[in-house]
Amino acid sequence: MDPVTLGEFEQIVLMSIVRLQAEAYGATIRRDIETRTARRLSISAVYTTLDRLEQKGLVRCWIGEPTAERGGRRRKHFALLPAGGRALKAAHRDYMAMATGLEQRLKAL
């Protein structure tokens, strides 16, 4: 079965989930993307993308334990499903295939 095609922002969110592992939830994902890409990012955009990824069967979510630093409120954590992993790998492979050999030209742009 062909892996699902991912949009650019979906790839970024999935990579952030892979990086954050157990600490992947809305606020940390937004922070991670904002810090690494220097994009001004709304948390709503992250939620929307996470919803979409969940509907596509690429990620799963679960509600964590109450946390003292959030006044007893729980977090909604996200993790990659196998389909998500395949889609991300495929997207990365495509990207690398297209980008390889272009380093000098891209620098010159």
Next chain:
Amino acid sequence: MLDRVLLAIITRALPSADREWMSGDLEEEFLRVSGHHGRWTARRWLVGEFLRNLGRRASIPKVKFMNWIDLKLGVRMLVKYPGLTMVGGLAMAFAIWAGVVAFAMLAPMLYPSLPLTEGHRVVQLEVHDAEKNGDESRILYDYTVWQGSLRSVTDLGAWRNSGRNLVLPGVETKPVRAAEMSASGFQVGEGEPLMGRVLTDADADPAAPLVAVIGFGLWQSRFGSDPAVVGKSVQLGNEHAVVVGVMREGFEFPVSHDLWLPFRPIRTQPAPRSGPPISVFGRIAPGETLETAQAELATLGQRVAADHPATHQHLEPKVSPYAGLLGMGGDESVIMSAIYIFVLMLITLVCGNVGLLIFARAASREGDLIVRTALGASRGRIVWQLFAEALVLGVLAASVGLVAAHFTLKNWGVPFLEANIGRLPFWWDVSLSPLAVINALALAIFGAAVAGVIPAFKLTRGMSDKLKQSSAGSGGLQFGGVWTVIIIAQITATTMFPGALYWERYQLSRVADFDYGFAADQYLTAKIDRDASTSRETIGQRLEELRRRVAAEPGVSAVTFVESLPALYHPSVQLEFPDNANIPSPAYARLAAVEPGYFDVLQSPVIAGRTFTAADVQAGSRVAIVDQGFVDRVLKGRNPIGLQVRFAPDEDAKNAAPEPWVEIVGLAKDLGVQAAVQPTRVSGFYLPAPPDRLKELYLMAHVPSGDPASLSQRLVEITTAVDPTLQLSAVQRADQVNSDLVWIIGLWLQVTSVVSAVAVVLSLAGIYAVLSFTVSRRTREIGVRVALGGPRDRVILAILRKPLVRVVIGVFVGAGFVLAAGAALRTTSFPGSELPITVRHIAVLAGYMVFMVGVCSLACIVPARRALRVEPTVALRTE
């Protein structure tokens, strides 16, 4: 507090299923943004997130009943019923405007915060005197201790006001709001120079040449935006300073200053609890909190108290957020709640009336609603439809209200606050904030709920029965008790507003037409502030020189100095008489300290006895003059000349040595020793004093012919020439000293007039709606009556009876409230309490009641004419 409210509002808007984790994420990110970029940036971010979240379909709770078609229908209704749109929309807009303006004006007082990136870390450090239950501002010694020891507060600095005249060649000399401030104030206040540099610690060295930094506004207004101003020498009072920098626009730290000088009060090691009053600021160090800073400060305070028990035994240092420097005391939530309850009451009343109009409109569509019910629409669905229609009107009204509020705040907000409390601190922003916009939208939704949901429930009650009757328009629907109460309440309020208008108009005329007792329009007055460092003798000599030179000006006949001007506040004193004088003690009077020539300058010689002489201001002389009010009120008409009187001891100083007796030597007419707003006549008690002994200092120059105001510029020039440290302000005619007050009362009068007009229009619209509804409901009955030959006047009476009864009840209840409020006012000491309720007042009120009934009857004309045009054959066919 503001952040908690904001987070709570936004959390409420989140879908309940996701609220817990979403609000946790939002708060976590809010705290992070706040820590990195400051509170205001974080608040803007949060509001942006909220608005974006609203647009995210997945996060919006699914609305089961309302849909876009309802909103579209609401827009069509606005167009189809332009009268209701205009009246209802404007009324709701007015209520929302009132709510938004009140919120915007009070928010800076109740929830102050600094518009600085690190504003939440900026604090003030004070010392509280537990014994006197007040603040001790002579804290120079404490400041030096804190500077050396305090670790949890960084960038510690101090400042004090240093109002001075800015003397520039060819430009009118005016006082500037200067601050002597530590260099760290520029870091704490996040100030960047536009040109040159800010102050440095080296500038504070007393041996260094005096330098000054000027504010952007001052640079524009007084220096003509001179690009070469840096490096120039300017005269400040009797000193010269070199301008080393111009600040960027907006920098006014520490409060609302426009010129900065180095803070140099420390020439030697200061003694505990000595030196000039100063204020201290700083920033909470990274990793520290307000609580840890307070704990460290308290420890330092205890150490100082142990070292200096004589001065510091009862002193307690404290640290608090800087923005609270001029905040409102008391429980802020109570104040805000009280104001909000008032706003909600106003909007409920207004929207209740709008609901009446919507009800009448919806009633005419009863047939449509019955058909919708027949097609399967539930009651909830129809309620949502009517709510959506009201919501469209409410959102339109909120837009108009917000524009009006923006215009009001821009044009009158700051002037109104400044007329009441002086120049505003730099962090007081009375413009429309995102929170104020959210507030307006919340009011619009609340208003729509009142105006749409209540009529909808009333209208849809028993809809299935009506369906069975299948006789739309047969008269089953009626106005109920709720609408009766609303109409009566509206007319009651409409009747009461003129009472408030009359009271405000009375206050205005009393202040504007205040009886000064002398020709106040012939006097030029000015407030004079002196440099505290100048000796009394020098001040005395300079004032004599000022008097001589002003009096020598053409047109000026005489000059005098007083402690307070006529029609302004005079302090109240408690007096007592010898036991054998048989005069009740203590007696209360208003104290006026004046020069010996005061009564001659005012061309109001004493009525009896003698005036003050130069000898009366010498040591050992104890004489006083009283006014006619004193004789009438305290002495009950007795001759005052020769009576002995003295200041009564305070309650907490009963055992102190008694004050010396003073002999009353003269009687003057009433010359305005009371504030113009003071309701009752007061007793004036004059004591002689040379000008250098007056606590406050005002100049009065008599200009018998021509406009005294034309002397203003010359007065400033002469004062600057005599002594550049004398700061003149409020240069105006004596009869204009209350012009600010007149403006404020006038503004209230205009607001009340608009409120009254809105109330009258709503009343008329409400009555019109009721009658139109009644006629449409009773078409068949009217037709039968006319067909059977019923007299037309009876038909009209039958239609008008109920609405007119409501009008009459409302008018009488309103009149009763006005009379009760007038009677209650007389038992208080509020302004207006001296107003007796006379036959004339009752006659005016009765006339207004008749007028109101007449005006309300006008609203009946169109429906009544419509009723009489009903053709019996047509009416009978409606069955």
